[in-house]
Amino acid sequence: SLREAIERVTKEAVAETVRVVHRDFVxxxxxxxxxxxxxxxxxxxxxxxxxxxxxxEIIAPAIEEVRGEGISASGPYPPDTVFYRAYRGEFxxxxxxxxxxxxxxxxxxxxxxxxxxxxxxxxxxxxxxHGTAYDIAWKxxxxxxxxxxxxxxxxxxxxxxxx
Numbered sequence: 001s002l003r004e005a006i007e008r009v010t011k012e013a014v015a016e017t018v019r020v021v022h023r024d025f026v027x028x029x030x031x032x033x034x035x036x037x038x039x040x041x042x043x044x045x046x047x048x049x050x051x052x053x054x055x056x057e058i059i060a061p062a063i064e065e066v067r068g069e070g071i072s073a074s075g076p077y078p079p080d081t082v083f084y085r086a087y088r089g090e091f092x093x094x095x096x097x098x099x100x101x102x103x104x105x106x107x108x109x110x111x112x113x114x115x116x117x118x119x120x121x122x123x124x125x126x127x128x129x130h131g132t133a134y135d136i137a138w139k140x141x142x143x144x145x146x147x148x149x150x151x152x153x154x155x156x157x158x159x160x161x162x163x
Contacts, residue, residue, distance in 0.1 A: 005098035009041055009054060014062035017095055020120040022071045025093060028124070028157045037082050037091040038063055038075035039101060045078045059097075103129070112145045115153045124157045126150040 042052035096102030114129030
C-alpha cells in the first residue's frame with residue numbers, strides 16, 4: 001500500500017537505494033559517474049517543512065551520506081518537476097520514493113517502449129513496463145514493442161549486442 005511505502009522511506013533505505021543505483025549504472029550501463037537525482041516524498045519536496053518533514057529529516061541526510069562516499073547524488077527535488085529535468089538531460093537517473101511516483105512519468109512518455117529494470121540483483125532482470133495487460137489478453141491487439149525493448153535491454157546489460 002502507499003501508506004506502507006511511505007513508512008519504508010528511511011535514511012538507510014534511501015542511502016542504500018542510491019548506492020545500488022550508482023553501482024549498477026556504473027557496472028551495467030557503463031556510466032562512470034551517474035548524476036543521480038533523488039525525488040522528495042511530499043509535494044514540492046516538503047516546501048521546507050510546510051508539507052512534511054521527510055525531506056529534511058530523512059532524505060537529505062541520506063543524500064549527504066552517499067555524497068560523502070563520492071556518489072554524485074542531489075536533491076531531494078520536488079517530484080512534480082524532477083522527472084522533467086531528467087528527461088531534458090540534467091540527470092541520468094531519478095530515485096523515486098515509491099512505485100507510481102517513478103512509473104507515472106515513465107509511462108506517460110514511453111508507455112509502449114518502457115522497460116522495468118530491477119537493480120541490485122546478482123542477475124539481469126528486465127520486463128515490460130506496462131504490466132500484465134490482462135484487459136487485452138487473447139484479443140489480438142497487444143503490441144510487442146515493450147517486450148522487444150526489455151529483451152534488448154537485458155542483452156545490453158549482460159554485455160552483449162543486439163542485432
